[in-house]
Amino acid sequence: MRADVEAASADIEQSVGLLRRRLDWDPALRRLDELNARSEDPTLWDKPAEAQALMRERTRLANQVEAVQALERERSDTLEFAELAEMEGDQDSLEEAARTLKALKERAGRAELEALLSGEADGNDAYVEINSGAGGTESADWALMLMRMYSRWANAHSMTVEVLEETPGETAGIKSATLQVKGVNAYGWLKTEGGVHRLVRISPFDSNARRHTSFASVWVYPVVDDTIVIEINPSDVRTDTYRASGAGGQHINKTDSAVRLTHLPTGIAVACQTERSQHQNRENAWKMLRARLYEAELQRREAAQQALEDQKTDIGWGHQIRSYVLQPYQLVKDLRTDVETSDTQGVLDGDLDPFMAASLSQRVGVTGETAEG
Known part of the structure; x- marks a missing residue:
């Protein structure tokens, strides 16, 4: 002893x-x-x-x-x-x-x-955007599982999570969601999660119990405050309004209160539907758009990550950062760092620290430790 x-x-x-x-x-x-x-x-x-x-x-x-x-x-x-x-x-x-x-x-x-979290925005809160990809209902369900996974991770680290936008899938799961994670170094940790996540499992939606592969993308960008000036020409932004809806298609209200902003020069789009007031949703969406454009500038300066559209052009094969295999064996493996674990349920319940640590260490040229299965 x-x-x-x-x-x-x-x-x-x-x-x-x-x-x-x-x-x-x-x-x-x-x-x-x-x-x-x-x-x-x-x-x-x-x-x-x-x-x-x-x-x-x-x-x-x-x-x-x-x-x-x-x-x-x-x-x-x-x-x-x-x-x-x-x-x-x-x-x-x-x-x-x-x-x-x-x-x-x-x-x-x-x-x-x-x-190691010494980047310009590492200490900031973070937006986490999740989009289902190739795989239909399977991928929509997988996107919902990722939303739960990041919420669990945040809560385990005394961070709070607010759902800013959630579009339900046609049968199950979600087509997309945007979370705001609030806490010390939220962006610094979560920025390592950006990319395409691949799931292999026996489908709960397949009556023949066949194995399916699903994809969903995750994009993370920092919440920026008023001290960071991002100039946006209003004529470069298209505004769309629509009726907000929650999980299961239940209408939050009967008016077109949800707001989507699209920055035409870059194709970057954001949406907010959590508030009953269109004015409030519009204000939040503009904050999100400023944050997205700021993140794009960080990307260009750092030249360390792929640009947003490069990662989102094809949510499928060839763009993966991590693979989650539930059948025929249990394994989660990060394809960037080779960190892997057989505790798949633990990972899906939010135990992401070994993956984040290894990716963060790799970014600054420090060798990270691997998780043991």
Whole structure:
């Protein structure tokens, strides 16, 4: 047991050292002191945009510094507790210390990944757009399963989910849906999920119980605030209104309150139907369109991901990022990182962290660990 304690402690110490180097510790502390001092300046909010940017930087840096300090403090306290337990021959307390350090090690690992979320919009909330693809009713049902999967993931990480648009399938499932996921680093984590997801299973809609392959696409883009200026020429945007409907085709109201905006130069389209008022839906749709165009600009600058239309031209073979096989065997495999697991139900219930971590690490040139089946 003592060996377990020492091994976990060494791993945590290594993670802390890595986090300090990534933060550039001493300059980071000096910068935090500077930001704290500027935040107390009574004239700060004379320029709201600059003030908001400063406060976001301060919050992000303070959270990162506190995370490192908390790991160091809790590791030291637990080691002292373990040493005392060993001196007194208290095996139960020694086992408790080992469990505490194991949990701390997991936190340290996640903190390492969080430190990689340094992109311009990584800390923002996220829009998640899901569209069913090749496969008819099968794919519509698969799209609904993905919607549930991401909602479960978000809830497990203390994030909230709001459904902004949902178009039901003709028989079952959904043709499309747009979620807004609100939480710290929502976009930073979820951006790794963009692409086509493939499902292989025995169809619940096939009376002959044959195996079917279904596809659905996921697109993720950041929620942008008013400090990010995205110029849109109103004449470049087509507005369509229609009656909002929910799952099962039930009308939310009897008026054309739902709004769809299409940016004609790029073909980017967004829709919102959650509010009863067309005015409110229109306002939300414009926010979504600004976010989509901002994400497109990030894509061009980073040149690290395919452009939106490239991923959405064909939701089917050749565009997949992940395969979910439920029959004739159980396996979820990410085709970008080779991370795989046989716990298919766990993944569909929202256990996506190993896949996100590996993809995020790959993006910054760090080798990620694979999940074990």
